[in-house]
Amino acid sequence: MIQVAPSLLAADFARLGEEVSMVNKSRASLIHIDVMDGMFVPNITIGFPVIKSISRIAEKPLDVHMMVCDPGRYVDQVREAGAEIMNVHWEACTHLDSVIRSIRSAGMKAAVTLNPATPVMLLRDVIRDLDMVLLMSVNPGFGGQNFIPNTVRKVRELRSLIAESGSEAVIEIDGGVNLETAPALIEAGADILVAGSYVFRASDPFKAISDLIDLSE
Ligand SMILES: O=C(CO)[C@@H](O)[C@H](O)COP(=O)(O)O
Numbered sequence: 001m002i003q004v005a006p007s008l009l010a011a012d013f014a015r016l017g018e019e020v021s022m023v024n025k026s027r028a029s030l031i032h033i034d035v036m037d038g039m040f041v042p043n044i045t046i047g048f049p050v051i052k053s054i055s056r057i058a059e060k061p062l063d064v065h066m067m068v069c070d071p072g073r074y075v076d077q078v079r080e081a082g083a084e085i086m087n088v089h090w091e092a093c094t095h096l097d098s099v100i101r102s103i104r105s106a107g108m109k110a111a112v113t114l115n116p117a118t119p120v121m122l123l124r125d126v127i128r129d130l131d132m133v134l135l136m137s138v139n140p141g142f143g144g145q146n147f148i149p150n151t152v153r154k155v156r157e158l159r160s161l162i163a164e165s166g167s168e169a170v171i172e173i174d175g176g177v178n179l180e181t182a183p184a185l186i187e188a189g190a191d192i193l194v195a196g197s198y199v200f201r202a203s204d205p206f207k208a209i210s211d212l213i214d215l216s217e
């Protein structure tokens with residue numbers, strides 16, 4: 001069954017506690033948190049003090065998506081903030097193998113994210129060391145963008161790479177996910193769908209999460 005990770009980027013930050021409580025009570029599997037530094041991507045979002053506060057009330061594991069330059073600098077801070085999964089961009093790491101090792105040594109699950117223009121095959125030599133691969137289905141930096149259809153082909157390619165290599169990595173997709181774009185992703189082999197605007201702009205966010213999960217039944 002498909003899993004859903006609501007992205008808090010689309011939440012109302014003035015009511016962040018209530019939004020996290022909503023996710024706690026929903027059928028979502030993870031809480032997705034987008035950290036942006038204004039360098040790797042043009043936008044700036046939230047940092048460690050906010051993640052720490054979220055982790056105090058969150059009843060689902062925190063999936064922290066680091067859209068920052070040289071994310072290996074922050075492994076200890078991400079762990080101390082309460083993350084279970086640390087997602088780093090392939091494009092932001094000069095020494096990716098070493099960053100993956102330090103994330104796992106810190107006791108977190110290691111995830112690598114690929115931008116839409118970054119080929120799946122570039123993960124061939126690290127795929128067995130990953131717990132998750134996140135494919136961006138929009139260019140990172142902002143919520144509410146349109147889904148890039150080529151992602152579906154990348155999911156299939158990644159599914160084959162995982163099978164051939166004997167990796168246990170799960171496939172997460174992020175950007176423009178909704179009831180129209182999700183079916184092809186599920187069919188292609190995605191495991192987890194991140195959804196921001198689709199969930200938090202819905203009149204009934206609980207139902208929105210449930211409807212996405214029910215697509216895979
Ligand atoms: O990482 C990002 C954007 O860079 C995402 O996690 C967005 O927050 C997804 O938002 P929607 O496209 O679902 O509105």
Ligand SMILES: [Fe+2]
Nearest residue numbers: 007034065174
């Ligand atoms: Fe994200």
